[in-house]
Amino acid sequence: MPIPIFRFTFYTLLVLLLSACTVGPDYQRSTTLADADASNNNSYHHANTPKVGDKPEPYVATAWWQRIDDALLKTWVDQLLAQNLNLQATAERVIQAQEQVRITGGDLWPNAAFSGGGSRGFSPAPLANDTREYSSATNTGLTLSWQVDLFGKVRQAVVSANYSALASAEDYRALQHSLIAELVKRRAEIALLQQELDIQDEIVSSRTQTLSTLSRRYQLGVRGVSVVDIYTAEENVASASANRSALEQQLHNTFLTVDALLNQLPGSASKTMTTLSWRSFPILSSIAAPTPGFPAALLDQRPDIRGDELLARAANANIGVAVANLLPDLTLSASRGFVNNQFGGLLDNNNAIGSITGLITSRLFEGGRLKAGVRLRESEARERALRYAETVLNALVEVENALVNERYLREQVNHLERSVSFSRRAETQAQQRYQRGITPLLQLLDAQRRRQSVEQNLLAARRAAWRARVDLHLALGGDWLDSQAHGNS
Secondary structure (H helix, E strand, O other), X not given: OOOOHHHHHHXXXXXXXXXXXXXXXXXXXXXXXXXXXXXXXXXXXXXXXXXXXXXXXXXXXXXXXXXXXXXXXXXXXXXXXXXXXHHHHHHHHXXXXXXXXXXXXXXXXXXXXXXXXXXXXXXXXXXXXXXXXXXXXXXXXXXXXXXXXXXXXXXXXXXXXXXXXXXXXXXXXXXXXXXXHHHHHHHHHHHHHHHHHHHHHHHHHHHHHHHHHHHHHHHHOOOOOOHHHHHHHHHHHHHHHHHHHHHHHHHHHXXXXXXXXXXXXXXXHHHOOOHHHHHOOOOOOOOOOOOOXXXXXHHHHOHHHHHHHHHHHHHHHHHHHHHHOOOOEEXXXXXXXXXXXXXXXXXXXXXXXXXXXXXXXXXXXXXXXXXXXXHHHHXXXXXXXXXXXXXXXXXXXXXHHHHHHHHHHHHHHHHHHHHHHHHHHXXXXXXXXXXXXXOOHHHHXXXXXXXXXXXXXXXXXXXXXXXXXXXXXXXXXXXXXXXXXXXXX
16 A cells, blocks of 8 residues: 655655764863852853743842842832833844744744636637637645754754843843942942032032121121132122032933933933932942952853853854755645635545655856855854953953952041041131130131041042943843852752
8 A cells, every 4th residue: 555645745854854963173162260269150051041931020039239228229120120211122132032942943834825817818718709618617736845954954053043032131230230230339329429519518508607607797897707718708709609600500410310220201211219218229239249369150151251142152053054055955746626616526535636745956167156155154262262251351350340349448448537537627726716716717728628638538439449340240241149149059
């Protein structure tokens, strides 16, 4: 009993599929400077890597910002993750990359097409000019065609597209992390600007009081008080008020930046601020910084490093695609249908038609284009490996720089806090001595300027310390506590 044509086709395709092989080199991770660190855990964890078809999730694996005890910051971060336009656009690119995987994978399967048609025609009868002959035709059929992936060209293309999609998801996470870091910096800047405004208000009040005292003495004709002293005191009040206006402008601009990050109308962020909310933000992080030289989990945490390695894997798979282009292609096709001169009885077995076809195509000469394609893909893979090694090197440098900045800025803050304490004492003494007529006005004004300068330097150092702390989180790809946990696993 003959094997039915479609059953024979199925068995043939199954045998070819099972016997198919994949060409191209196996992926080897590029050696980086991190490999020289015996304490570094260089294994690449895929546990947190998104799978094709998954919706990009917030960067919560190392949510270091949640350690900052500030309710407003947590609200802003949630709003950022939900509403930021740049994040939404990047999420669409992740979806596009995932769909490209499905498009590429479609070539692994046979193509099926159904057709059906009919026609009705007439022509003059050959023996009678005044009559016509009518003819009818109907047909229907099903066609299957499949380019067998004998050497894994399509499978390697799917692998490459898959790694590219995963790299796109890592880009999404990297953008999340950088935007959250920017938001934390702005939140710290707002809190410290509010503190600086409070200090500036004290300075304006103190200088206004000095001007008032000086004016009374001048009106009473106290010896040693001149009109020059009045003008100097007026200039000091005006200068302090101008500095306060500049701080107000800087604060307003920072709020506008937050509005842009959160995708909300300008002025919305400032409305959410209260005296309690800005005072609740810590002037410095209470979490101790790690010691230099330990960054053991960079390869597991940083999205840019993970993404670069995924792109290196994709480039390696593209070599297999180029090599497979050098080898023959096998295309199988099968068709089954019915043809009749009328619609009635179309599906009768006597009207059946069918065929099965196999076609092998081998490229003999294309002017060296295919071999050049292999060399091109190999060069691209080497480039991606070098980019990956460069990213790891830059990450190590960024971590060390952030740790150094963290250390010395903390020292600066400590020294400046002591300096502020002494400058305040000096100003108080100068104020008391001036009121008793012991010291001249210029000595009091000089003490006020010194105190103002030191306090501004302290707040600038605190802002820089917060920026350094956030940069450290960025360099580590998250929280160093999580880094140490990964590194010791």
